[in-house]
Amino acid sequence: MSGDSREAPTVDGGGNGVVTESVKPNFQVNMSVASSQRLRLNPNKDHKPESYEDLQLDFAPSVFSSLERYLPPSMFSVSRDDKVKFMREILLKYLPHGERTRVQRQREYRQKIISHYQPLHRELYTLHAATFFVPSFIKAISDNTEESLRNIMSEPSPGVFTFEMLQPHFCDMLLEEVENFEKWVDASKLRIMRPNTMNKYGAVLDDFGLETMLDKLMDGYIRPIAKVFFPEVGGSSLDSHHGFIVEYGEDRDLDLGFHVDDSEISLNVCLGKQFSGGELFFRGTRCDKHVNTGSQPEEIFDFTHVPGRAVLHRGRHRHGARATTSGHRINLLIWCRSSVFREMKKYQKDFSSWCGECIREKQERQRLSIAATKSMRHSYYQCKDLDEKL
Numbered sequence: 001m002s003g004d005s006r007e008a009p010t011v012d013g014g015g016n017g018v019v020t021e022s023v024k025p026n027f028q029v030n031m032s033v034a035s036s037q038r039l040r041l042n043p044n045k046d047h048k049p050e051s052y053e054d055l056q057l058d059f060a061p062s063v064f065s066s067l068e069r070y071l072p073p074s075m076f077s078v079s080r081d082d083k084v085k086f087m088r089e090i091l092l093k094y095l096p097h098g099e100r101t102r103v104q105r106q107r108e109y110r111q112k113i114i115s116h117y118q119p120l121h122r123e124l125y126t127l128h129a130a131t132f133f134v135p136s137f138i139k140a141i142s143d144n145t146e147e148s149l150r151n152i153m154s155e156p157s158p159g160v161f162t163f164e165m166l167q168p169h170f171c172d173m174l175l176e177e178v179e180n181f182e183k184w185v186d187a188s189k190l191r192i193m194r195p196n197t198m199n200k201y202g203a204v205l206d207d208f209g210l211e212t213m214l215d216k217l218m219d220g221y222i223r224p225i226a227k228v229f230f231p232e233v234g235g236s237s238l239d240s241h242h243g244f245i246v247e248y249g250e251d252r253d254l255d256l257g258f259h260v261d262d263s264e265i266s267l268n269v270c271l272g273k274q275f276s277g278g279e280l281f282f283r284g285t286r287c288d289k290h291v292n293t294g295s296q297p298e299e300i301f302d303f304t305h306v307p308g309r310a311v312l313h314r315g316r317h318r319h320g321a322r323a324t325t326s327g328h329r330i331n332l333l334i335w336c337r338s339s340v341f342r343e344m345k346k347y348q349k350d351f352s353s354w355c356g357e358c359i360r361e362k363q364e365r366q367r368l369s370i371a372a373t374k375s376m377r378h379s380y381y382q383c384k385d386l387d388e389k390l
């Protein structure tokens with residue numbers, strides 16, 4: 001009985017020097033769970049965790065399901081709400097104070113919206129592949145081979161992948177849902193947060209209940225692609241997202257200047273409406289250090305949006321949107337992030353394998369060193385010639 005209930009009082013990082021925080025859930029869940037309860041060192045593989053999919057939580061439902069196996073045995077029998085409370089406290093302890101406050105505020109903000117907003121199309125809030133995606137996309141994902149993905153993909157410029165993804169009916173429903181949400185925002189006089197500093201017009205989908213659905217979309221449909229085409233920027237470990245809608249129109253264009261996204265991988269799909277202009281232009285992938293350097297001719301690429309057709313690119317791929325010359329265009333954007341990649345990047349040396357300018361600099365250094373070696377050899381043989389003549 002006591003054999004496998006070893007507790008893990010602290011995670012001191014052992015020899016790896018990365019994790020230094022302690023895991024000490026020193027709060028009280030209820031009277032039956034003592035404050036000294038700690039996580040187990042090894043997961044209980046026989047325990048079948050509960051599903052947390054239906055809850056609006058500040059960490060992905062799968063994180064709770066995974067963590068549940070590490071709960072102290074006495075906690076398996078407490079209610080799901082108590083488990084959530086216990087695990088959430090532990091997870092929050094890993095976040096720095098500022099981040100914890102931000103997560104808390106975001107949760108309250110979302111809760112406030114979700115508890116008052118009446119969705120128009122409930123079917124959008126649970127991922128249903130057959131109604132969301134075109135058959136070719138579903139098949140490529142379910143075959144899940146590099147070849148099946150390459151078959152539906154075109155790469156018109158290095159690092160820019162495009163493919164047919166969303167059903168017209170799904171695009172229409174999402175457009176109507178966003179419109180419905182905007183109307184509700186106006187009527188309720190609620191001040192909502194816009195997706196980012198660049199877009200005054202747009203809504204964060206995660207804020208009004210679509211977070212869990214978009215998480216599933218990232219887990220099941222974006223990550224498998226990113227794993228194949230973007231392994232160098234954490235494509236296989238994408239674990240959080242920011243999903244939003246941006247609206248462009250002749251009356252609404254702001255500064256759509258050139259930028260990089262706060263993401264490892266960005267998915268951009270036009271949902272439609274009638275429009276002309278508004279091309280998405282790309283100018284090569286750059287690291288922080290090289291973000292303002294010039295573009296090579298082969299990095300210059302313009303993409304014309306087609307409703308339902310997705311564009312997938314690295315967040316560090318510099319891009320912008322040209323003015324929409326007529327009509328109105330609405331795009332769905334999902335910025336996918338990898339916490340592992342971000343952590344690893346802190347320890348990374350100068351060179352980024354995915355930065356066009358880093359690659360160019362490296363090739364230039366190699367070229368110079370080859371040239372130097374050649375010229376040394378050349379002078380050596382000239383001297384040797386001279387020696388022999390003398």
Ligand SMILES: [Zn+2]
Pocket residue numbers: 286287288289290352355356357358359
């Ligand atoms: Zn660079």
